[in-house]
Amino acid sequence: MKCLNLKFGTSNLDKKGYDELLALAVSFHDYQGLDPDDLVWAKITGHAMWPAVIVDESNVHASRALKPIRLDQSILVQFFGTHDFARIKSKQAVPFLNGLLSSLHLKCKQARFSRGLEEAKEFLLTQQLPENMLQLRKSIENDGSDVNGQDDAIGSCDNLSEERAEENGEDAEMTQIELGNLRVSNLGRIVSDSDHFHNKMHIWPEGYTAFRKFASVKDPHLVTSYKMEVLRNSDIKARPLFRVISEDGLQIDGSTPNACWKEIYCRIKEKQCNAASELEGNVCQRSGSDMFGFSNPQIRQLIQELPNARSCLKYFENGGDTLRGYRAVHVNWKDLDFCSVCDMDEEYEDNLFLQCDKCRMMVHARCYGELEPLNGVLWLCNLCRPGAPRVSPRCCLCPVTGGAMKPTTDGRWAHLACAIWIPETCLKDVKRMEPIDGLSKINKGPLETSMQHLYSCLWSLHTVLTSYLSSCISPALCTCC
Structure with missing residues (x-):
């Protein structure tokens, strides 16, 4: 050394x-x-x-x-x-x-x-x-x-x-993830020989297994455990079969997660047909994807990191984890001569420029939360360091790919610039500039509306401004103002 x-x-x-x-x-x-x-x-x-x-x-x-x-x-x-x-x-x-x-x-x-x-x-x-x-x-x-x-x-x-249990020789990802009422015991494996195991919104790995507690079909006043699986259809091998098995013996098979849980909701309603209003107030009918866990950001990220996940073309071409309905905006961050967080091109004695030795993205040390001097040592940004997601994540606040991103408290990723300028979001550690919190507080209506303007703009300056129009908060690029 x-x-x-x-x-x-x-x-x-x-x-x-x-x-x-x-x-x-x-x-x-x-x-x-x-x-x-x-x-x-x-x-x-x-x-x-x-x-x-x-x-x-x-x-x-x-x-x-x-x-x-x-x-x-x-x-x-x-x-x-x-x-x-x-x-x-x-x-x-x-x-x-x-x-x-x-x-x-x-x-x-x-x-x-x-x-x-x-x-x-x-x-x-x-x-x-x-x-x-x-x-x-x-x-x-x-x-x-x-x-x-x-x-x-x-x-x-x-x-x-x-x-x-892995006697069948299939390469499955075994894990134990608990997210509130949801427990995932097996992430499964990506099916690359059929394009029916994913769509534009979700990837359904074969062997995926999760558990959730919910109202019993036999007695809706009681709570039972439901096991949810993704299997191959025995009749049509190229298509998935979604199966839900309750602890009290019920088995529901369906072609989609929604089909399985719709059947369960209907059976619960039949049991309480005389108190339908009470049922609607007590039983929250979430989508099948939510119940299986496919809509959870952490589960989505883990599934995206499975081997061969990039073969799910419909999912990744649609943007994967980006805002729905908007195509990704690709920006060449290589060798840009300004900070990707604050957009300033000046370097200061106590706030030097850092450039990622892999993706070449440039930031100020303090803007990115690098507290220790590097003294000439190679530096990698969060997305290029060992242990980073194998599939480069998209910002959950805008359609722009790459740039200075940090993890969020709910398992996603977002640009620091987006987090700084959107009023509802904050940084839990302002020195390290991570993780980003407050995403659940964002008013999604104005955000989605403003994305029409965001998407049509050239992202020459990677910052987001907030404009207060009609008593609501609407993010927009500074080049639009």
Whole structure:
């Protein structure tokens, strides 16, 4: 590192802990390899890079699902903090030291991630795994449980029974996401051999599984759990089949999510036909896509990041996650000589210009929330850094693609300029300039109306002005005023 004159920036917070972890990683033997019992950073879809240890598969029963040649292209890992197992591609594992130097330890703030770092540190100190990890590993060795993935797939699990369920050999994305009353247990896989598994508004991965609690069909005064799945139609293989199964035995199949839930709503109404007004007041009839979770911004983003998602042409050509009814406006941000946030072309001693070394977008350091001086180190914007969405997201406030964007509190992305100029939105951390909050407070009527003017303008200045017309707030480009 000294010979190459390299420097690695770390947060002042936890600086001591980082130095200790770095020293242990340097002293750990064979830290650059991918051999059994080596410490690595492992990646599974929908999660940050996570500390893990490579499992020695010589002690695990032979895999039925993988051909011998495929074993050379993948490794079996066990994660610290969660103690789950996953089979990942070799290229999705990074040596532990390399990951530390790339600041992967700062990419997640979850408690179990911090616990995982502590367990990894203890492993480096003692060369002993936590007792729970050892017990789970012994259970696999004794039971011969299948903990396998597929080529071109990433298998992860929250328990071993979910891995056993993958006996059909399909490459599915296993996960556990809880968003209020919605729980998604499997993101599924993108169907690339049929264009019926997506439309202009949604992508429906095969194997997608979610759970939601709702009024029971048998007794609408009670609440039951509904399991929602996306399957292949057994009669017409090219088309999806949407299935909803209630905990009390009801099964509804439909050609669309709306068809399934419309049938459920009708049956509930039949049960309470004598108190229809009471039912309408108590049971909210949301769309089938909402009930399945396909309209949720976080689920939409995770589905867009699945392998082969870009093959869903109708969805992405329509703009995917942009405002409905408006085509994307493409801007060439390369080597523009002004800040993409404030639109100023002057550089200041205490607010220097930064240019992303990948997309070449330019911003002032403070405008983008970069607090630490870089001192010549390569710099990447949020959308170009490791762990960023594989599919470049669109701004949820305007149709313009690219530029200086930051994540929102509801899992989407938006331009900093849009967030600064729209009155309802705000920045939760004004120093780091993220995340963007308040999107739910925006008056959508005036916003949608003003998009007709936004779309017809040339985006030469990436800022949004607010004009108060007819006692409502209507965003418009500064070039229009």
